Amino acid sequence: MFRNNYDNDAVTFSPQGRIFQVEYAQEAVKQGSVVVGLVNKTHAVLVGLKRNAEELSSYQKKIIEIDSHMGIAIAGLASDARVLSNFMKQQSLGSKMTYGRPIPLERIVTQIGDRAQTNTQQYGKRPYGVGLLVAGVDETGPHLFEFQPSGLTHEMLACAIGARSQMARTYLERHLDEFSDCSRDELINHGLRALKETLSQDKELTVDNTSVGVVGLAPEGSKSKIQSFKLYEGQETLPLLEALERSETSGEAGGEGSMEVDS
Amino acid sequence: MFRNNYDNDAVTFSPQGRIFQVEYAQEAVKQGSVVVGLVNKTHAVLVGLKRNAEELSSYQKKIIEIDSHMGIAIAGLASDARVLSNFMKQQSLGSKMTYGRPIPLERIVTQIGDRAQTNTQQYGKRPYGVGLLVAGVDETGPHLFEFQPSGLTHEMLACAIGARSQMARTYLERHLDEFSDCSRDELINHGLRALKETLSQDKELTVDNTSVGVVGLAPEGSKSKIQSFKLYEGQETLPLLEALERSETSGEAGGEGSMEVDS
Amino acid sequence: MFRNNYDNDAVTFSPQGRIFQVEYAQEAVKQGSVVVGLVNKTHAVLVGLKRNAEELSSYQKKIIEIDSHMGIAIAGLASDARVLSNFMKQQSLGSKMTYGRPIPLERIVTQIGDRAQTNTQQYGKRPYGVGLLVAGVDETGPHLFEFQPSGLTHEMLACAIGARSQMARTYLERHLDEFSDCSRDELINHGLRALKETLSQDKELTVDNTSVGVVGLAPEGSKSKIQSFKLYEGQETLPLLEALERSETSGEAGGEGSMEVDS
Amino acid sequence: MFRNNYDNDAVTFSPQGRIFQVEYAQEAVKQGSVVVGLVNKTHAVLVGLKRNAEELSSYQKKIIEIDSHMGIAIAGLASDARVLSNFMKQQSLGSKMTYGRPIPLERIVTQIGDRAQTNTQQYGKRPYGVGLLVAGVDETGPHLFEFQPSGLTHEMLACAIGARSQMARTYLERHLDEFSDCSRDELINHGLRALKETLSQDKELTVDNTSVGVVGLAPEGSKSKIQSFKLYEGQETLPLLEALERSETSGEAGGEGSMEVDS
Amino acid sequence: MFRNNYDNDAVTFSPQGRIFQVEYAQEAVKQGSVVVGLVNKTHAVLVGLKRNAEELSSYQKKIIEIDSHMGIAIAGLASDARVLSNFMKQQSLGSKMTYGRPIPLERIVTQIGDRAQTNTQQYGKRPYGVGLLVAGVDETGPHLFEFQPSGLTHEMLACAIGARSQMARTYLERHLDEFSDCSRDELINHGLRALKETLSQDKELTVDNTSVGVVGLAPEGSKSKIQSFKLYEGQETLPLLEALERSETSGEAGGEGSMEVDS
Amino acid sequence: MFRNNYDNDAVTFSPQGRIFQVEYAQEAVKQGSVVVGLVNKTHAVLVGLKRNAEELSSYQKKIIEIDSHMGIAIAGLASDARVLSNFMKQQSLGSKMTYGRPIPLERIVTQIGDRAQTNTQQYGKRPYGVGLLVAGVDETGPHLFEFQPSGLTHEMLACAIGARSQMARTYLERHLDEFSDCSRDELINHGLRALKETLSQDKELTVDNTSVGVVGLAPEGSKSKIQSFKLYEGQETLPLLEALERSETSGEAGGEGSMEVDS
C-alpha cells in the first residue's frame, strides 16, 4: 500500500508544501449534506438539505441562529459545528455586552478563522471537520462568508459546500447577476433552486429535508434597522417550497408564497 | 494484515475525512446491552436490558436517575457512563443552586456533548465509549435526547442504542404514530415491546433483566408540575411485565398493571 | 507474529470498541492470589489466600483495614493496591473530619472508580493492575463492592477475584440462599469454603496462608452500632480454620470456633 | 519509495544541516499566486495577482493594509497570513499607543521573523506556510522587506515571491536602475510589468485579478509627512492598468493614468 | 529477533498483565552485589558485599545510615540509591522536626514505596533500578523491610537481594529459628555467614569487601532507648570477621569479637 | 539505505557517545559563507564574505554590531543568528543598565553557550544552526571567541568558520606571529587576505561581497578607552580592499588605505 509519510498531523508539510490533514478535514466537509448561501443588497439567505432525516429524530440541524442578526449553515462534523456555533454565540453576546451593538460579521468570522488556524499549527490538535456559511447583517449591510477547516474565510456573493455542492455552485454562478436586485423571496427561491440541483433524479425537496434561514435589512420606515434572522423548519418551509414549484412552472424565481416576517 | 494508518487516535482524519477512533468508540456502544427511549407530550420513558445479570451482583445499572426531573439510560463502557452521569448530577445540582430551577434538558445535553467533543480533538484523550439516552421534563415539556461518543446529540421522538438495537428502532418507527397521545402506561409498554424485539428467540424479559425509568408532567391539579423520575428495578418491574404480557395477548399496548407514582 | 495495533495504551479503541490495555490490566488481577467476599444483613466478610507465603517474610497483606467500618481484599499488583488503599484511608479520614461520620461505602467506591477511570482515558498513565473487594458497614447496613481496573464498580452479594476464582464463584452462587440469614461465624465459614474450592488437590488452608476480615452491625443493645473491622492473621485464624474443618465433617457451615469480637 | 528520515518536523537537521520542513513550508509559498514589491526614495509599491478569482467570491486578499504607513503582500497559506497580519496590526497599534509614533519597519519585521523562527525550533509547531512582502514608510523613509517561513527577513530594493516569481525577479533586476528616481506612477507601472511577466501567454492583467498597494512620503509642503497606504482593488485598478497598456505601447514605464491620493 | 511489543515503558501491560520494564528494573537489582538483612527482638542487622573494590577508591557504599535509628543496604544502581537515601534522610529529619520523634519504619518505607510506584504509572519516568533493605528501630521495636523497584515493600524477618542472593536466602531460611533469641553479635555472625554463602569457592570475606550495619534496642538501664545505627567499614570489620572465623571453627554463631557500641 | 537510529534528536547518544543532531547542526554552519576573526593586543577584527549577493537585496548581514564594544560574524542559519544576536543585544543593554559598564566578553559568550547547550539536552528543541565569531573589547582588552552549535565556546587568537574556511585557517596559522604587534589596518588586511584564500580562482573580493567589522582600544590620550565597533559595508570597504591590493603587490600586510575611526 502506498504510504504517505506526511499526512498524520496538521503540523507537517509535504515536500510540495501541502498540509494533508487539513485537506482530509476538508473531505469531512464534502461528506456533509449540502448547504447554500446567497447575499444581495438587502438580504442574506441560507438553505440546507437535511440528509437521511430519520423518522425518530425530531429534526437535524443544518442551519443555526447565532444571534438576531446572524446565522450559520453547516456541512461536516455536527459536534465540531456545535462547538464553533456556541463559541460564536458567546462572542456575539460578549460584543453586545461590551460595545452595545451586534458584532460585525467580519470580526466574528475572523475569530473562528483564527481559532481554526491554531488547530492546524499545534501538535495534538486536529482541524475542525466542518465548513460553515455565515450569513448576517451588520452596519455595513448584509454579508455572506465561507469558513473552511484550514481557518480560511472568504466573503462571498454566493456559495455552496458539502456533498454534490458543485452543482449548486454552477447554478449560482449562472444566476449571479439576477441576485443583486431581487426580492427577499426571490433570493430564497434561487437558494432552493441551487439546492435542488444537488439532488439525484428521484429526490425532491420536502418540508422534512429542507431548512431555510433568512436575515436582512428591514424595509424602509421600520422601527428596527434589521429584519431578524428567521429560521424555517418543517411545515414552515411549505410556502417556500410551493413558491419554488410555482417558479419552476412559470420559469421565474421568487413569488409571493412566503410570509414576510417582521423583525 | 491490512494496516489502517489513520485509526490510532481521535485527532487524525483519514483521507476520506473520517475519524476512526470515534467510530471505534461507537462500536463500544454497540457492544453494550440495548436501551430504548420514547417520549410523548406528557412523559419520557427509558427501558433497558440488563445483560448477563450475574446472580452474585445485586443489580447492574442500565438506567440512572440524574435528578428528580431527568434520568439516563446507558450502553457501552459503564465506568465512562458513571463519570458522565456524575458530571450531569453536578451540573444539575449547580443549576438548581444558581438559578433555582431544574436545568433545561437541552443545556445539560449540550454540556456533555461539548465535553465529549473535546476528547475527540485533543491528543492523549480518548472518546467516551458510551452512548446515552437522556429522558427528562423541563419547562418546555418532556424530552428525549441521544448522546453519541462523537459528542453528537440529537433530540429524538424515540431511540434505541446498543446490541441488536436495530430491531427496537424498527418497532419504534412502525409505532411512532401511536406514541404521541398514549398514556404513561402505554408508553412504557411500547418501550418494553421494542426492547423485547431485540431478544433472541429463547430469551424473555424478566424482573431480573429489565429496568424501566419514567418521568413526566404531573396530572392536572397536582401540587407539583412534574412527576419525578421513577426507576423500576427487580420486583418493581413485575406489574409492568405483566401488563406487557396482557397487551401481547390482547394485541394492545399499555394497560392498568403498573402503579401510578406520585411525584 | 501477529501484531495487535490497538493494545499499546489505554486511550486507543480497537475496531471492535475494546480497550486492550484495560483488559490486560484485568489479567494482572487474575495473576493475583484469590480473595473472596460475602455480605448478608448483618455482616460483610473478606477471606484471602496468601500465596507463596515466604518463610522469611512476616506476612503478606491480602486484606487491609481502611477504617473501623471498612476493609479491602486485593488481587493483583500489591504496590498499586497500597496506593489505592492509602487513598481510601485519606478519604475516609477526611469524611470523618468534615462530616463527623464514616464515609458511605458507595461514595468511597465511586471515588476510587473515578480515579481508576481517569487512568484509562489519559495518555501517559496506565490502568491500576489490581482488583479490590470492599467490605464495610454504613448507615444503610453491610455492603460488598467489587472494583475493577477499568474503574467499574459493582455492588455484590458475594464475589471472588484472582487466580482460579471461578471455583469460588461457583460455590458462592450455589450457596447464595444460605448466606442472607446465617450468623457471622457461618458467613466466615462459607467464605473459607469458597476459598478452599480454589486450591489444587494437595493444598490446604493453613494459619500461614489464610487471612480473614470481618465487619458488621453490632448486636442489639451494644453501645456502638458497628462491630469494627477485625482482621485475622496467622494464629488468629486457627479457630476459624478449625470451625471450617468441623463444618466439613458435619456438613454444616459455621459453628462456634471463632471468638466474637467486641467492637 | 525513497524515505527521508529527516523531514518530519522542523526540529531535526538532516546530515547535511538542512531543515526540510522549513524548505517544504517554502514550497507552500511557491504554490501561492505571485506578489511583487518595489521601493525607491519616495515610495514603496506592492502588486499582486489574484489567482482563480472565483465569480462567487467578492474578492481574494493578496494585499492587506497593516496600518496607515504600512501594508503587506502575501503568497502561500492565507489563514497563516491572516494570523501574521493580525499580529502585525496589534504590534503597530501597540507601538502607537506606547510611543506615539508609527512602528519602524525593521522592528515589526524582526518581530514576525522571531515569531516565525520560534516555530522552527520547537517540537509540535510548524513553520508558517506563507511568505510576505512588507512595504512601508517610517522615519528613515520607504522600505521593502521580504519575510520567509524560516523567519529570515531581508531588506530588499525589489522582490517577487510565489508561483512563477522568477520571471518577475528577472524583470526587476533588469530595470533596477530605473526605479530609484522614478515617480510614484512609474514605480507602480514597473510593478505591474514585473507581475505581467509571470503570466502565461494567454493571460492578461485585469481589474479582477490585480491588486495594488502604495505608500510613500508626502510631497513637499504637505501637512502630513506620509502619504497613507492606499489599496487598489477591482475598478480602482483600471487607470493603473490603462497606464500599463499605454506604457507598453510607448515603451515607457509610468504615466498619468492613476489618481494621486492625498494622505 | 523476537520483538516484545510491551516492554518499552512502565505504563504498558503485556497481554498477560505483566509490566516488563518493572521486571527489567528488578534485573538491575540482581546485577548489584549482594546485601543481607536480619532482625530479631532486639536488633536489626545489615551486611553487604563490596564488589570489585577498586584499589583507587576509598570505599564503595553498600550500607548507608539514614538516621540514628535506621540504615539501608542497597543493591542495584548506586545513583538511584543515593536519590532514595537522600529522600529518606529528609523525611526522617522532617519527622523529627515536626513530631519530635524518629519516623516509624513502616511510614518511611511506605513513602519510598509510593514514590517508586509513581514511576511505574506515569509515562516518561522509569522505575528505580535499585532494591533496598531497610533496618531500624522505632517505638514498636526493631524492623527489617525489603523495598523493590515496583514500589512493593514487605516487612521481613530476614532477606537477601542482589547477585547470587538465593544462597544467602537459603541459609537464612534454614537458621531462621536461631535468630529470634540470639545476641547482637550472634545476629551479625548469622548475617556474615549468609553473605559468605554467596561467594564463589575462591573468594573470602575481608575487611576490604565487607560492610556491616547494626541498630538495636539499648540494653536495659541505658539512658537512651535505642543503640544508634553503627556502620562498620574497613578495619572496623576485622573483629566481626574474626568472630565469624572462630564460629565457623567452633560451629557456633556469634562470639565476643565485636565491640559493643554505646548509643 | 543505511539507517542511523541515533540521529533524530539531540538528546540521544550514539553507541560511540556522539550526538549526531549537534554534528548535523555544525553542518549548517559549514554551509554558510565564510567569516574570519582575528585579535591582537589592541584590536579585534571580523571580516565576512556575502555569498550570492542578490542585486535586489540591499545587503546581506554577515557582521552585526551588538553594542559599541562588541560585534559578531555569523555563518549558518540567518534567522537563528538574529535570535542569538537580539539576545546578546538585550544582555549587553541589561548589563549596562545594571552595572553601568559594558558586559565582559567572556560572560556574554558563556550566556549564549549555555542557552545553546540547553537546546542540546532537552527533547523538542533543536540546536542552533549557526556559528558565531564574537569580537570585542572589555576591561581586559580585545577578545575573539568562537561559538559553536553545541554550545561550545573557545577564546581564539584567530578563527574562520563557514564554507571553505579551512583555507582561511591555514593562512591564519601561518601568519599568527605577525598579528600580535601589527597595526589596526594591518590586522584588517590579514583578515581580508585570509578571506580571499577561501575564494575559488575566478572570484574576487569586492565592495559588494565584503563586510568588515573592527573594534579596539582607543589610542593613548583619547577621551574614551574604546574605539567603538565600526562596520564597513559596500563602498566603505573600498579603501580596505585597495589596501589589500597594494599589500599584495608589495607583499606586505596593512597600509594606509582605511580611515581611522574615532570612537
Next chain:
Amino acid sequence: MFRNNYDNDAVTFSPQGRIFQVEYAQEAVKQGSVVVGLVNKTHAVLVGLKRNAEELSSYQKKIIEIDSHMGIAIAGLASDARVLSNFMKQQSLGSKMTYGRPIPLERIVTQIGDRAQTNTQQYGKRPYGVGLLVAGVDETGPHLFEFQPSGLTHEMLACAIGARSQMARTYLERHLDEFSDCSRDELINHGLRALKETLSQDKELTVDNTSVGVVGLAPEGSKSKIQSFKLYEGQETLPLLEALERSETSGEAGGEGSMEVDS
C-alpha cells in the same frame, strides 16, 4: 543490522537491567582527552592533557577552578562541563553567602550527582556526556571525587578518566603507596607521570598540551588554613615538566622545580 530496542532513551531498561543511553554517555567521556587526579593527606592534584591543541585557540580548558578551595578536571563534552562547572560555582558561592564557609566537597559532589541522575530518569532529557574529577580541600582535609554521567560519584585516592586512561590508572595503582606521605611537588610529579603513560610513543608532555591544578592545606603557621587552588597553564607548567624530566632521569618522583604558591 542488529537493532537494539532499548537504547533510545535513558528511561528504558534493557531486559538485563541496563540503561544503554547512560552507557553511551560514558562513551563520550572515553572520547575526551585524559585527566588524572590524586590526593594525599595535604594536597589534591589534577593534571590534564590538552588534545589537538590548536595553534589559533588561546588555550583549551581541561581544568577549571570552581572556587579557591576546589577545582575540576573534565573529560567529554565541553559544553556539558561548562554547564556543570557554572552550577558548581553558583552552589559554592551560595554556600559561602549562606553559611560563611566553603562548601564541603561531598555536598557539592552530591548536588551534581543528583542533578545528573535526574537526567537519567526523566524522558526528554539526556545524561550529561562528561566525567569530572573534583579535587579540593574542606574542613576534613583534601579530597578527590569522580563524577560519572550516571550521577554516580565516588571518593577516590587517585583516578583517571578519558581516552587511554587505563594506562594512567595502572600507574596510579602501582604507586598508590607512595602518594600518602609525599610532598606537593612529588604528588604533581606522580600525576604527570601517570598522564605521560597515556601518550603514544612519539608524543611528549609539553607546555602547550599540559594543564595542572593543585589545592592543599597551607603549611603550618600560615595565616590561611588552605593553599588556594592554583592552575598551571602554558609556560607556568615548564618547571613542573622539567621536574618530571629530572625525576625520570633520577628515577624519583618530585623535586624542587615548581614554585610553591602562597595562598
